[in-house]
Amino acid sequence: MEKQTTEKRLFRYALYFKKTIMIGLVCLIFAVGLELSGPFIAKHLIDQHITGVANQYVETDDQTGVEWQGQYYQRIDRIEQEDGAMITLFQDGLHYYLLEGEVPLEAAFVEADETKITLDYQGEQIEVNGSQLSTGEVLSFFQGEVLPIVGLLALYIGLILIASIFIYYKTYLLQYASNRIIQKMRKDVFHHIQRLPVKYFVDQPAGRILARVTNDTEAIRELYVKVLEVFASGSIYMLGIFVALFILDVKIGLIALVLVPILVIWMRVYKKIGGHYNRVIRETNSHINANINESIQGMTMIQAYDQTNRMMGEFETLNEKQRTYQTKMNTFNAATSFNLVDLLRNVAFVAFILYFGNVALDGTTLISAGLLYALVDLINRLFEPMNQMASQLEQLEQARASGSRVFHLLDEEGEPMNHQAIPRYQGKVVFDQVSFAYKKDDYVLQELDFSIQAGETAAFVGHTGSGKSTIMNLLFRFYDPVHGRILIDGEDTRNYSKQQMRQHIGIVLQDPFIFTGTILSNITMNDPAVSREAAIAALKAVGADKFIEKLPRQYDEPVKEKGNEFSTGQRQLLSFARALAFDPAILILDEATANIDTETEGMIQQALQVLKKGRTTLVIAHRLSTIQQADKIFVLQHGEIIEQGNHVSLLAKEGEYFKMYQMQLGKNKQHIS
Missing domain, CATH: 1.20.1560.10 (ABC transporter type 1, transmembrane domain)
Structure with missing residues (x-):
């Protein structure tokens, strides 16, 4: 399907509120029509009631006409019969002359004496009887025009007032529609980001x-x-x-x-x-x-490693580029847009x-x-x-x-959304010949094959880059395998939507994310399925109540952005309680104890002993001392499992796990000494 242009897509968004926009445009049409009545009213006023006074007049018995020397006269364009004596009010600049008979108004004034006026009409000079009028005498011809002029001016003002009402509704409706359009667009964008x-x-x-x-x-x-x-x-x-x-x-x-x-x-x-x-x-x-x-996110590291000058340099390069093109844009506008209109105006005149x-x-x-x-x-x-x-x-x-x-x-391809509930997992996890690469042909995992029974605790260990976190990313379906299958209770995880598959899986990351809100809202995630009591119970289970109950508002204590008022260990406890509150069938701990002090780690280990019953737990371990009780330990190297077993059996093999354990044990002894 061919993609629509930006203009068409912007127009399509406008169509969502076409009724409001159309009403606004109808109001605009009425307002324009009323406003443009002004030149027509002005034309009629000038031609009929100002310059039109200079005209031929016919003697009549109608006393509503102009009175002059005891006789009444009507303008020739306002009377049907023209059989009476005629006079002409002739205008030359600011001077008015009253002439006998019907004189062409297009004639040009030549000269005047007391009783004769000389005019030039189509190249010939003509003389007519007449005289120049004083200002007071001219006003008698204008007296009958005052009321029509006032009436026309009042009509125009009335039309402008009515037009202002239409303009108000036009502005209100178009801006209302505009704000609704952008509200929908932002909603669509934000919703799409979630997918x-x-x-x-x-x-x-x-x-x-x-x-x-x-x-x-x-x-x-x-x-x-x-x-x-x-x-x-x-x-x-x-x-x-x-x-x-x-x-x-x-x-x-x-x-x-x-x-x-x-x-x-x-x-x-x-x-x-x-x-x-x-x-x-x-x-x-x-x-x-x-x-x-x-820069804001990494300000601690920037200042710690004295990188402020480098960051300022990078920012200034971008800032200068933005200024350069903005200057080009301003110059282009100044040299063209506004000058163009002025040029066209002058050419038109x-x-x-x-x-x-x-x-x-x-x-x-x-x-x-x-x-x-x-x-x-x-x-x-x-x-x-x-x-x-x-x-x-x-x-x-x-x-x-x-x-x-x-x-x-x-246009970025999103993922299908399906939140329909599925039965709770028993918890058996199988990786069947799973291979995965973040980049083409650069495989992080290669034909990984293992199974974890329901209720077991499995740990994954290995050096950096061995693929431990990738296993968790695949199980949580942040990514899907390039080859092979991941099965939960014998069902391929790709048979469910990602939302369905995650319903019964909980995760605790090494770097916990705390949302703005309260402590409780961070545990319940505002999900009505998680009660206040369940959230508090989860917090107590991990031992977080020891520091929470010392706070002024305890479990309703406000939390700032990222929970920076809490220590790393406290944030991790909150993240751990969040996972437990949802009572997952499968619990993933991704280096969850790596940044936690020994005392806090002890509290988590105690909570785990109680909570892992009836729950499959997968642990990515940095400290081998925390996984000694695991049912299975998988040792990874370059995306492959090189050893597996429990803590005792792996030590007995004196392989890679044994070396890692001895290395950590030696460091601990050095630290203790």
Whole structure:
């Protein structure tokens, strides 16, 4: 199946909340329609009630018209019968003249004396009777226009107020949908992370994964919260303006349409160049997060081995790379995006002036002042959404780059999830010709063949790299064998999901992980199947109650990140109690006593003697003194079992186990002496 592009996948996420988005866009359409009524109202107001006053007037008996020297007159465009005496109110700049008869309004003023006005009409001069009006006399012609003007202004204000309500709901709905989209995306990402195999987390630095869940999804959130609204609003607003331009003047509308392909071409150019810069910036930022995470995690070792300068150097290299590309991105934006809109605005107005200059010279088409104002207003408005869209191009490319990284994570093959309960194991474990390699053909285990009966305690010993921990990783299904089978009670572990298989297996690692919360929540893992009483009993069984009951809130004592307020031994006891509280049929101890003092180790050994009855226990041993009571001991070397038996029989063979025991015994004697 062909993978979808980042844009299509981002769009698909938006479709989850398409109803909310569609309602928001409908509100936007109404708001744009109401707002764009302004130029049409202004055109009507100017042409009909301001410049339209300069017109021909017909004498009438209707006393609602304009009164002049005892007679009433109506504008010729507002009366059906034109058989009365006519006068013309002629305007030249800021001066008004009252002329006898019907005079062409397109005529040009030449000169005036007290009773005669000379005009130029189509290259010929004409003289008409008339005189210049004073300001007070002109106002009598405007008195009837005041109420319509006020009415139109009130209508426009009302429409703007209604539009503001639609804009509010548009903004609210689009941002609500945007936040829901990113909430779902983060949920999907986090849920998918839980399904990824352990190998993924071994290969990927934690900081890079963290950056994808936090920084990258935040950048995508900005896409939906800001960019979606800006581009949706801008597109609809521009469409509305083009419709208005075509209604007012088709030629101007066609000229303005040239801007659309220019904008589309520019966005494609920006996507290619700006997209490259943003991908490098986001990737470098991810590496910076990984570097910071590693520095914080290993700060003790960094300071202990005086590696601060090296770590600062590595960080500064990444920081400088991020700054360099961010500067390139800023320079690219400054030189193009904002200048582009200004350039297009200026070119558009030049074309506008040339067009109307040509119309004026031609003289065949009359351009009213209202039409001119409306067209200028609309063209000026056209560049507002263009400017906003250009300003969001950088954010758009950041979101696209982040989306690509997030979807790359989501494309990582996860594991099937199945939590359906299975019967408790009896506990027989068999490795049947098991071979395993972390890397191709570099086998850590080779044809491993052994069995552990239910209820037995088996220990695995060997030098570093012999494959001890790998056996536990395979049994717990952090990995699966390359060859061979692992059987529990005769059933291949791959016949169950990993969640099912782990239901009856407990594990205690050498380096225990303590979660933020309370002591009890760390034992129960917030699983309702583990009661408070069972958790406390497990803590007491391992002897952890001795230090817990000295704490102010005892078992409800808050635990900080990683449980750093506890000693290594105390953290290990908590981890041990966690495993025991779930009462596993099979218990894995991976070097669980390696970092524990002798007194704490003694408490664990005592607890084990009670708890291992009816439970299969597998121990990876660092201290051979802790496994002397094991039913079986397997000695590993380079991924193969070279010896097996119990403590006594292995010593009697005087083989590898005997050498290891003698070596540890000698060290202990030296330490004691």
